[in-house]
Amino acid sequence: MAMSGGKDDGSPMMEMNTTPLIDVMLVLLIMFIITIPVATHSVDIDLPPPAPPNSVPPPNPVRNKLVITADGTLAWNTGVINGSQLVTLLQQTRVMNPEPELQFQPDADASYDLSSKVINIIKQSKVTKFGFVGNEAYSEFNKSPNAPKP
Numbered sequence: 001m002a003m004s005g006g007k008d009d010g011s012p013m014m015e016m017n018t019t020p021l022i023d024v025m026l027v028l029l030i031m032f033i034i035t036i037p038v039a040t041h042s043v044d045i046d047l048p049p050p051a052p053p054n055s056v057p058p059p060n061p062v063r064n065k066l067v068i069t070a071d072g073t074l075a076w077n078t079g080v081i082n083g084s085q086l087v088t089l090l091q092q093t094r095v096m097n098p099e100p101e102l103q104f105q106p107d108a109d110a111s112y113d114l115s116s117k118v119i120n121i122i123k124q125s126k127v128t129k130f131g132f133v134g135n136e137a138y139s140e141f142n143k144s145p146n147a148p149k150p
Contacts, residue, residue: 059093063101065133068118070109083121090125103133 060077066086067075074081076089093100102122106115122130 059089059096059100061096061100063103064089064093065103065105066118066122068106068110068115070107072111072114074118083117086118086121087125090122090127094125094127099127099129101129101131102127103131105133 064077065075069075074083074086076086081089090102093102104119104122106118
């Protein structure tokens with residue numbers, strides 16, 4: 001801690017020495033931090049149990065989305081399914097009144113063979129409300145750099 005006693009000519013020092021004030025502030029800050037009580041209580045929250053990893057989400061009564069990813073997995077409303085589960089889900093949607101809409105969205109890099117097999121499964125299930133979703137991203141209109149935005 002540096003201190004100055006003024007000039008040698010005996011004139012009084014005009015600047016205030018802030019070093020002791022800073023020391024007092026640091027001591028007060030440390031005392032304040034020490035006196036803060038430690039949070040010792042806890043709040044218990046009952047969370048729902050996690051869904052099993054192979055559980056299939058039930059069909060939505062309004063709209064269901066079937067997605068084929070680039071690695072060949074099928075997703076039904078964000079849940080991963082296989083071909084036999086797809087058949088079961090399509091049968092469940094057929095008996096609903098009114099029948100929910102099925103939206104089919106294959107990834108651009110998805111296997112054509114898998115896409116055609118899934119479309120055949122959908123056709124054999126006799127789903128009546130069926131549509132392709134997301135095709136506008138692959139249209140020629142959106143690919144040209146000078147095309148006006150719709």
